[in-house]
Amino acid sequence: NCPFPAYLSRESILGEQQSPSKNNSCVAEQHGRERWLGAFVLLPGADDRLLTEPLSQPDFFNVKELFSLKDLFNARVHLGHKKGCRHRFMEPYIFGCRLDQDIIDLDQTMDHLQLALNFTAHIAYRKGIILFVSRNRQFCHLIESTARECGEYAHTRYWQGGLLTNAPIQFGSGVRLPDLLIFLSSLNNVFEPHVAIRDAAKMNIPTVGVVDTNCNPCLITYPIPGNDDSPTAMELYCKLFKMTIIHAKDYRKQREVFHELQSKAEGEEMPGKGPHVPVSP
């Protein structure tokens, strides 16, 4: 019942030799599904179930319920910049141009927003590190407080050149990079694409970003075409991201507790076997 093609299975990728790697001080070490405890391997069942359960349905975390088209319209998400500021690659997302002002197609925005929130929820469920990035000074405080409230991170100040690409030298070796970057405004103060978009693409980190009509949506993994200048729109985005992340994390805690109880119950039923099964020689 695996949703992924056969060549991506663990055996084909890693082969028969599964040597434990200790003291791996590599920069891009991500949270892996396999936890190496000496010669012991955790029962694949529990961990797999925990991680593959949300992938069974397309909208497992029910993010569609969090917003409606009316909410987006009232928050003025559909208002774009003037015709002269339009970026060529934003044309498919624009509904039309009313007296030289671009109007963003909210049906597409709904669709893209649902995909982006779903992805964020899954990353938060898997205990990934999320970094909010924006260089819009008007909403810097709002974004920082949103990040603090959902237990994630934010970077709304000047982006130094090597933050992602030169991380071990800037922060020390063994640093864990963010697993998702959320751009609430993908331009910097001089109306050029934010450096972090290119850096995240270089470091193979997926990005979610709100793209206005003057932005380049090419390198953003999950773009959300919408207004990034109105306060109502930014408050809406912050609220939606905060709710998805908090719900996903709560659900994760619930499932972990459930699995713990389940494994304890199994352990009590079969006193001989513990939760850790030694690898057979």
Next chain:
Amino acid sequence: MAGSRVQKVGSVFSRTRDLLRVGLLRQPLWFEVYAACPPRREPRYRLPRPRYGRARDGVAELFYPEDRVRAKFYRVYGSGPRPFDLSQPNYKSTCQRFVEKYNELKEEGKIEEEKLFEETGKALLASGIILQRRGTDKVTQQSHQDAEARDFVLHQQLQSVLEEMQGKKKDVEEQPPELTQKENLVS
């Protein structure tokens, strides 16, 4: 553990998938999620190229049939008597009421096309909205009056100048005898 920093070649997913297949990378956190719920467009890098020839962008201009009525309204009455209050989500401006009344009367069909505009104005007046005609008529009347006044004043001035000139001529003619008389007097 390897990485691939060539952001212009493929997408993040394609590079990670290929590195995984080769065995140089351990599966990242987001890989399964992306595979299960991919975005609408693969995030590949594209060069923004200029348009050539007669290629046009696919963004339509948004115009409605009511815009004709709106344009005429604003030309005749200027911006309405009441300012726009956009803080309310379902605010109806004077122009919008005018347009709706116009469409109602048009659907009824009893009034002719040319008189529809005036009839809507009268109907709105009846319901309590006072519309003041803008400048176009006032300005033309005023300018006409001003022009007339200016013409009249100019005429007066010209006449007085003419009279002065005629008077001067007479003076010039009369001067030598006057002067001689004065000289006679002085002496």
